[in-house]
Amino acid sequence: MRLIKTLTLCLLIGFAVAAPRHNHKERKESKESKESKESKESKESSESDHITITKDFFPDEFVVYTADHDIVNILVPINSFNFEDDDEDNDTNDDDGITLFFVEADIDKAGNRIDKGLYVLKDGKAKKLLDNGRDAAASSDDSKDVFFAAKDGIYVYNKNDSTAIKYGSVTDSVIGIAKENSTDLIYILTENYDLYKVTESGNKKEKVNEVVGAREIVLDGANNLYYYGDDLKPFVFNGGVVKEIKGLPEHPKTVRLLKPPFFIDDSVPFIIDNDIYFINANGTSEKTDFDFKSNAKPTAFSMEATLLQYYGYNKKIYEYNVLAMILTEVIDELKEFLETKSDAIRSLSTQSRSRVRTSK
Numbered sequence: 001m002r003l004i005k006t007l008t009l010c011l012l013i014g015f016a017v018a019a020p021r022h023n024h025k026e027r028k029e030s031k032e033s034k035e036s037k038e039s040k041e042s043k044e045s046s047e048s049d050h051i052t053i054t055k056d057f058f059p060d061e062f063v064v065y066t067a068d069h070d071i072v073n074i075l076v077p078i079n080s081f082n083f084e085d086d087d088e089d090n091d092t093n094d095d096d097g098i099t100l101f102f103v104e105a106d107i108d109k110a111g112n113r114i115d116k117g118l119y120v121l122k123d124g125k126a127k128k129l130l131d132n133g134r135d136a137a138a139s140s141d142d143s144k145d146v147f148f149a150a151k152d153g154i155y156v157y158n159k160n161d162s163t164a165i166k167y168g169s170v171t172d173s174v175i176g177i178a179k180e181n182s183t184d185l186i187y188i189l190t191e192n193y194d195l196y197k198v199t200e201s202g203n204k205k206e207k208v209n210e211v212v213g214a215r216e217i218v219l220d221g222a223n224n225l226y227y228y229g230d231d232l233k234p235f236v237f238n239g240g241v242v243k244e245i246k247g248l249p250e251h252p253k254t255v256r257l258l259k260p261p262f263f264i265d266d267s268v269p270f271i272i273d274n275d276i277y278f279i280n281a282n283g284t285s286e287k288t289d290f291d292f293k294s295n296a297k298p299t300a301f302s303m304e305a306t307l308l309q310y311y312g313y314n315k316k317i318y319e320y321n322v323l324a325m326i327l328t329e330v331i332d333e334l335k336e337f338l339e340t341k342s343d344a345i346r347s348l349s350t351q352s353r354s355r356v357r358t359s360k
Helices: 002-016 021-026 031-047 322-327 332-340 342-349 353-358
Strands: 051-053 063-066 070-075 099-107 113-122 125-130 133-137 147-150 153-158 163-166 174-179 186-190 194-199 204-212 216-219 225-228 234-238 241-244 255-257 267-272 275-280 285-292 300-302 308-313 316-321
Touching (some): 070 133, 070 316, 099 133, 099 300, 113 133, 125 147, 125 153, 125 163, 147 174, 147 186, 153 174, 174 216, 186 216, 204 234, 234 275, 267 285, 308 322, 316 322
Parallel strands (some): 051 285, 070 300, 133 174
Antiparallel strands (some): 063 316, 070 099, 099 113, 113 125, 133 147, 147 153, 153 163, 186 194, 194 204, 234 241, 255 267, 267 275, 275 285, 308 316
């Protein structure tokens, strides 16, 4: 299916740079031997594109930040905060680099998070914004706002002085947050696993009674809300209707919802144990060609920008700049792979967010 192939391409480009490095040093093959191997690998690839992520996929040279605690959430805003369609409208002098937000936490033996702060990372420098920040959210429209979930309510980022300021009158202990596109609606998930809609600049809060016991929430590009409960079964909510996602393995040990790449409207990635699936707004699901070794599963994911991806692993943040990989000779194996996918990559890189939104 095209959706799965596109995801496979996006993830594979992001991760593929690291794994073959030790093989590259050892490879001193003759031209004939190399061509024979490439032919065999091409045949095998056409039969199966399955990729298992290992520790080798996280090279030290891709580390952009080292923390004292686990990285549990990463957000790269893909609205006009980072990606403006019209550069003439810039109102700051520091728009050249990407700004991302991340959350640090310790994980106890029961799997519970112990807050260690919400940070902003810009030009390799991190600044703590909130001691008890848990999550961050931004829409993918033309707004410039970034919102934070915290122990004492909702905050919004002040870009002028790089601070977090209180947003509205919510005082609940918030563990999850999601911002709709093209509306003022914010979803918040409280410590008691209640879901609320927040509007009117953060001053009106309405409980969503249809969603019960959610543990994590994520929105797709079409404002469908995905969540799972205590039994780890995922659901999708929109228009007042809840649908259970079908076709997934039963009795998983762990699950994780991920924010989707910006060009995907009606689906989100969903990790079940070590396997990656797509769950869809119509209640169906699809397994991707990716899985993780147990000791190589990231603790945080950010693939929203597609061509610039970030992952938290082993208390570090790794950056995968796909365009840089294309334009530089990182390793021969990666270069060869990218050349075979160059048309698809160029297509992704030339899409503007405004065109994507118009096509919805």
